Amino acid sequence: xxxxxxxxxxxxEWAHVAWAHLSAVRQRSPLVQCITNFxxxxxxxxxxxxxxxxxxxxxxxxxxxxFTPRTDALCINIGTLTADWMPAMKAAARTAVESGxxxxxxxxxxxxxxxxxxxCRELVxxxxxxxxxxxxxxxxxxxxxxxxxxxxxxxxxSIDALQAAKSLAQASSCIVAVSGAVxxxxxxxxxxxxxxxxxxxxxxxxxGCSVTALIAAFVAIDPLHAFxxxxxxxxxxxxxxEVGMDMAxxxxxxxxxxxxxxxxxxxxxxxxxxxxxxxx
Amino acid sequence: xxxxxxxxxxxxEWAHVAWAHLSAVRQRSPLVQCITNFxxxxxxxxxxxxxxxxxxxxxxxxxxxxFTPRTDALCINIGTLTADWMPAMKAAARTAVESGxxxxxxxxxxxxxxxxxxxCRELVxxxxxxxxxxxxxxxxxxxxxxxxxxxxxxxxxSIDALQAAKSLAQASSCIVAVSGAVxxxxxxxxxxxxxxxxxxxxxxxxxGCSVTALIAAFVAIDPLHAFxxxxxxxxxxxxxxEVGMDMAxxxxxxxxxxxxxxxxxxxxxxxxxxxxxxxx
Amino acid sequence: xxxxxxxxxxxxEWAHVAWAHLSAVRQRSPLVQCITNFxxxxxxxxxxxxxxxxxxxxxxxxxxxxFTPRTDALCINIGTLTADWMPAMKAAARTAVESGxxxxxxxxxxxxxxxxxxxCRELVxxxxxxxxxxxxxxxxxxxxxxxxxxxxxxxxxSIDALQAAKSLAQASSCIVAVSGAVxxxxxxxxxxxxxxxxxxxxxxxxxGCSVTALIAAFVAIDPLHAFxxxxxxxxxxxxxxEVGMDMAxxxxxxxxxxxxxxxxxxxxxxxxxxxxxxxx
Numbered sequence: 001x002x003x004x005x006x007x008x009x010x011x012x013e014w015a016h017v018a019w020a021h022l023s024a025v026r027q028r029s030p031l032v033q034c035i036t037n038f039x040x041x042x043x044x045x046x047x048x049x050x051x052x053x054x055x056x057x058x059x060x061x062x063x064x065x066x067f068t069p070r071t072d073a074l075c076i077n078i079g080t081l082t083a084d085w086m087p088a089m090k091a092a093a094r095t096a097v098e099s100g101x102x103x104x105x106x107x108x109x110x111x112x113x114x115x116x117x118x119x120c121r122e123l124v125x126x127x128x129x130x131x132x133x134x135x136x137x138x139x140x141x142x143x144x145x146x147x148x149x150x151x152x153x154x155x156x157x158s159i160d161a162l163q164a165a166k167s168l169a170q171a172s173s174c175i176v177a178v179s180g181a182v183x184x185x186x187x188x189x190x191x192x193x194x195x196x197x198x199x200x201x202x203x204x205x206x207x208g209c210s211v212t213a214l215i216a217a218f219v220a221i222d223p224l225h226a227f228x229x230x231x232x233x234x235x236x237x238x239x240x241x242e243v244g245m246d247m248a249x250x251x252x253x254x255x256x257x258x259x260x261x262x263x264x265x266x267x268x269x270x271x272x273x274x275x276x277x278x279x280x
Numbered sequence: 281x282x283x284x285x286x287x288x289x290x291x292x293e294w295a296h297v298a299w300a301h302l303s304a305v306r307q308r309s310p311l312v313q314c315i316t317n318f319x320x321x322x323x324x325x326x327x328x329x330x331x332x333x334x335x336x337x338x339x340x341x342x343x344x345x346x347f348t349p350r351t352d353a354l355c356i357n358i359g360t361l362t363a364d365w366m367p368a369m370k371a372a373a374r375t376a377v378e379s380g381x382x383x384x385x386x387x388x389x390x391x392x393x394x395x396x397x398x399x400c401r402e403l404v405x406x407x408x409x410x411x412x413x414x415x416x417x418x419x420x421x422x423x424x425x426x427x428x429x430x431x432x433x434x435x436x437x438s439i440d441a442l443q444a445a446k447s448l449a450q451a452s453s454c455i456v457a458v459s460g461a462v463x464x465x466x467x468x469x470x471x472x473x474x475x476x477x478x479x480x481x482x483x484x485x486x487x488g489c490s491v492t493a494l495i496a497a498f499v500a501i502d503p504l505h506a507f508x509x510x511x512x513x514x515x516x517x518x519x520x521x522e523v524g525m526d527m528a529x530x531x532x533x534x535x536x537x538x539x540x541x542x543x544x545x546x547x548x549x550x551x552x553x554x555x556x557x558x559x560x
Numbered sequence: 561x562x563x564x565x566x567x568x569x570x571x572x573e574w575a576h577v578a579w580a581h582l583s584a585v586r587q588r589s590p591l592v593q594c595i596t597n598f599x600x601x602x603x604x605x606x607x608x609x610x611x612x613x614x615x616x617x618x619x620x621x622x623x624x625x626x627f628t629p630r631t632d633a634l635c636i637n638i639g640t641l642t643a644d645w646m647p648a649m650k651a652a653a654r655t656a657v658e659s660g661x662x663x664x665x666x667x668x669x670x671x672x673x674x675x676x677x678x679x680c681r682e683l684v685x686x687x688x689x690x691x692x693x694x695x696x697x698x699x700x701x702x703x704x705x706x707x708x709x710x711x712x713x714x715x716x717x718s719i720d721a722l723q724a725a726k727s728l729a730q731a732s733s734c735i736v737a738v739s740g741a742v743x744x745x746x747x748x749x750x751x752x753x754x755x756x757x758x759x760x761x762x763x764x765x766x767x768g769c770s771v772t773a774l775i776a777a778f779v780a781i782d783p784l785h786a787f788x789x790x791x792x793x794x795x796x797x798x799x800x801x802e803v804g805m806d807m808a809x810x811x812x813x814x815x816x817x818x819x820x821x822x823x824x825x826x827x828x829x830x831x832x833x834x835x836x837x838x839x840x
């Protein structure tokens with residue numbers, strides 16, 4: 001990445017942007033409705049709580065008309081999708097858009113089956129504010145192809161998905177984030193890379209799902225700057241992983257220290273840690 | 281609370297009551313059937329195991345006639361309720377009552393939607409032994425009003441819900457517990473406050489759900505004294521949190537130390553820690 | 561067990577067999593589809609990741625035709641079974657067999673209800689490669705009787721289930737493993753005992769479920785030697801528990817150290833730790 005000719009200088013203002021977002025989440029405690037998979041519910045709720053947000057794992061079709069308009073953001077994740085979940089996901093997305101609430105989509109294993117890809121594409125058509133996936137997922141979504149991923153783990157580096165991400169962002173008028181060794185964030189024109197995190201985070205289930213929910217919390221407090229909010233959330237979650245890694249002895253202790261660190265991050269850690277650079 | 285004129289002296293016998301309950305749970309290992317939300321299943325089962333009880337996450341309608349009469353208590357929690365879960369919840373509650381088994385209701389986010397409130401009220405009508413919620417939930421249930429809570433987190437102190445709790449206990453002939461900085465327990469006449477716990481427990485998802493299951497285990501071994509069993513369970517779970525807090529560096533390590541501490545609590549820790557007082 | 565006349569000498573070659581299996585899982589990262597209960601999804605996925613496998617919690621009926629043939633093994637667990645999960649479980653089992661993929665069954669609480677027992681027996685008829693349960697579950701399956709277990713916890717020692725296990729293995733032409741203080745593994749003729757593990761593992765929910773998934777990962781990389789793969793997986797998971805116990809202060813920290821240890825186990829720990837003996 002450092003060799004990439006298009007890389008610009010490290011931009012210190014990103015650290016202040018990121019810190020401002022985390023501070024606002026802690027202060028305002030946005031209510032984030034999560035319609036997510038069974039595997040991630042626990043870690044996702046704990047991630048939001050540790051960041052200062054208020055999670056609500058609410059997914060019944062009947063209460064969406066009452067509940068979704070009172071939330072600050074919505075997170076939809078198709079990890080353990082079955083067909084009976086789709087009506088609530090679609091109703092919540094529609095209600096969020098109608099209520100002016102941002103919503104974030106996590107297209108887990110989008111390319112693993114036709115069923116999954118079609119569900120994702122239907123949701124992508126419902127105007128998400130942000131889509132976050134790994135390289136294989138974003139390529140599957142952008143090219144509408146099945147079979148590009150091995151289960152839920154990516155078989156592509158994030159940089160392989162850059163063009164797919166830009167195309168998807170342009171076609172869907174949303175922010176697209178691609179997780180990987182370097183997280184890429186694009187609005188279809190601008191591209192930034194967040195170079196934080198540690199490889200062992202890939203060995204903890206639901207870290208990807210959880211950072212998507214964190215993006216929702218960050219976008220909730222700054223919906224007009226979803227690009228900046230998304231990059232900030234990705235960077236901060238990864239910094240929590242870096243800080244946690246100093247104490248970890250394996251993936252389970254890293255999971256614990258990651259959440260503890262997210263809860264405790266202070267301005268110095270953010271200013272020191274944020275490593276977001278502009279790519280052309 | 282200390283200023284409240286109605287507060288009576290600290291009553292040391294509560295420590296012995298609490299310790300006797302925990303000892304009996306460890307010795308008899310009551311089988312507690314849990315019909316609960318997806319977020320809490322893991323922590324709830326681990327809480328019951330750490331306390332010495334035997335959890336059974338069994339919720340299929342078909343096996344309730346076989347299974348529920350053989351359990352020692354039932355815990356029903358509506359956290360991630362959808363309409364298709366209601367028949368099993370109602371059948372289990374009915375079977376528990378018919379079999380003379382105590383059952384405990386956790387009305388999560390009762391005021392967050394009409395759907396949720398109506399489900400709760402239907403369950404409240406099925407003669408729970410104990411209802412445990414936060415201030416907003418108990419107020420919503422008692423006044424049958426939607427909109428009093430922000431998601432699953434309470435926007436009321438427990439003391440704000442005292443009258444609502446007493447009314448609900450009288451109307452439903454059950455014990456009502458209100459969690460908060462001070463946990464309140466009432467049978468409609470008597471009121472005690474359990475002043476244990478640490479604020480960071482609010483930053484761990486499913487701690488409220490888990491203490492409701494612990495109440496079920498305690499009531500299982502002393503169904504004729506559900507008031508005492510409820511206060512004991514709330515106090516002991518909070519003491520485990522206090523002990524855990526001495527080692528915790530954030531909410532995720534507190535979660536771990538809380539369960540470890542619950543497993544290891546000895547008589548001295550209980551006698552030293554229990555802080556239950558009578559309120560008028 | 562040491563007094564058992566039929567016990568043969570400790571066989572050091574098992575340590576090399578076990579290490580070879582773990583090394584192969586780490587190198588090849590088999591994709592393991594898990595159709596499992598809600599309680600275990602998180603720990604099961606983290607167990608597979610820590611061992612080097614790639615978990616996929618995929619259970620929708622619609623995507624099984626696409627997805628299951630591309631996996632390396634399938635794990636089916638009926639812990640929180642409801643009737644609507646059966647079609648996907650059966651379709652996945654059928655697809656796995658047709659695709660030549662091994663699959664492993666965890667008959668959680670098989671004897672707790674008629675509903676559960678019948679579901680298990682239907683799945684047993686679909687040619688699982690391995691069945692792993694506790695003593696009460698294997699007895700319930702082998703004798704087709706309800707009521708032999710108290711919830712999900714076993715009321716039998718594994719050795720009590722030895723004849724039931726051999727009968728079940730013969731009748732179903734599969735490997736049967738019985739977890740307990742000594743884990744027993746049989747193909748209907750041969751029997752080995754894996755004498756690893758610590759009692760506190762019983763105080764962590766979903767450890768049994770998780771080792772079943774680990775068996776699936778091990779069998780995935782050596783499907784022609786499912787007997788050896790099963791014994792190796794059980795032994796290695798238990799060794800991770802033994803190593804973790806040295807650092808644990810209770811069941812929650814043991815859970816963390818167990819996963820960390822599984823991730824970090826090296827050849828010396830395996831060679832030193834594996835304690836598998838042949839029983840007649």
